[in-house]
Amino acid sequence: MKNKPARTAGPPWMLYSVAAAFFWGCWGVVAKLISADVSPFTNHLLFSVGMLLTLPLVLKKVRRTTPNRKGIRWGLVAGVLAVIGNVAVYQAFTAGGLAAIVIPVTNLYPLVTIAIALLVFREKLNWINGIGILLAIPAVVMLSGESLLFDNPTAFFRGFGAGGTQLWLLYSFVALFFWGVFSAAQKETTNHISAEWSYISFIGSSVAIALVFVAFGWAEVAMSPQTLMLGALAGMLNGLGVLASFVAYSVEGKASKVTTIAGALQPVFTIVLAILFLNERLSGLESLGIVLAVIGALTLSYEKETVLAESQPV
Numbered sequence: 001m002k003n004k005p006a007r008t009a010g011p012p013w014m015l016y017s018v019a020a021a022f023f024w025g026c027w028g029v030v031a032k033l034i035s036a037d038v039s040p041f042t043n044h045l046l047f048s049v050g051m052l053l054t055l056p057l058v059l060k061k062v063r064r065t066t067p068n069r070k071g072i073r074w075g076l077v078a079g080v081l082a083v084i085g086n087v088a089v090y091q092a093f094t095a096g097g098l099a100a101i102v103i104p105v106t107n108l109y110p111l112v113t114i115a116i117a118l119l120v121f122r123e124k125l126n127w128i129n130g131i132g133i134l135l136a137i138p139a140v141v142m143l144s145g146e147s148l149l150f151d152n153p154t155a156f157f158r159g160f161g162a163g164g165t166q167l168w169l170l171y172s173f174v175a176l177f178f179w180g181v182f183s184a185a186q187k188e189t190t191n192h193i194s195a196e197w198s199y200i201s202f203i204g205s206s207v208a209i210a211l212v213f214v215a216f217g218w219a220e221v222a223m224s225p226q227t228l229m230l231g232a233l234a235g236m237l238n239g240l241g242v243l244a245s246f247v248a249y250s251v252e253g254k255a256s257k258v259t260t261i262a263g264a265l266q267p268v269f270t271i272v273l274a275i276l277f278l279n280e281r282l283s284g285l286e287s288l289g290i291v292l293a294v295i296g297a298l299t300l301s302y303e304k305e306t307v308l309a310e311s312q313p314v
Contacts, residue, residue, distance in 0.1 A: 013253025014301040017261040023241035025269025030234040040090035041218040048210040050235015058196035071192030075201025081182035088175035097168030100148035104141045105172045110263045112180020117256035128302045136264040136296030142289030143267035187255040195246040264293040
């Protein structure tokens, strides 16, 4: 008789990648409600407060283990990289960057993570996964909420010459680079410590930076109760997304796959929720982007089954 390989419902890292996309998609909707009222520094302060509220989810488990110092350092570095990327985006806008260019450019950060995953981590992808990347990356641009590249390509590329010194473009690429390295740093962190300890170290870094923003007067401490509540809620959702992505990496998820799937599906959830709760409409371009994002995620999740050795008769 031959032993048939067991079939599974799907890789667990895929489920956590989708969970990360869902929480970040919800975060995108809530963040929209306060984005015009607070600076990115205040936003980060609120996000840190919100993430602190999620600590009970991991404290019980981290008490049972002693973390590896190298992993803690990588977790702290991941937090710093994420914040630098967030601030760089804001600086791109203040330096004269158009949202129609800045947002699509910075949303291509999975390309940086993919390059690091393939060249540094030596991750292997099959040809079906390659098709998934080719579908997911355009989907990210289509779902960025800024369709100038498709509506008027000439104006889009002409926009790169606007703004004099193009300092905004430099900030955009800084954000793209640091977000991409942040995702790779998440994977490296989980190579040394658990997802829970990775999340703890990430929060520690985030809180420390928030305190620096407050000390230098960059973050506003006085705010309305509504802003505080919505900002903290956004922070909780953002934190849950970070935690889910750490778990995805810790259960053998590849950086090239986890980042691309989460990055492609996040705006899908944001758009769906915005339609349901903010009365926004779905454009034809966004519809195509959603289809490409879903197909890309499915093809990226494909893994060849490991064939068990056949049992030999005695």
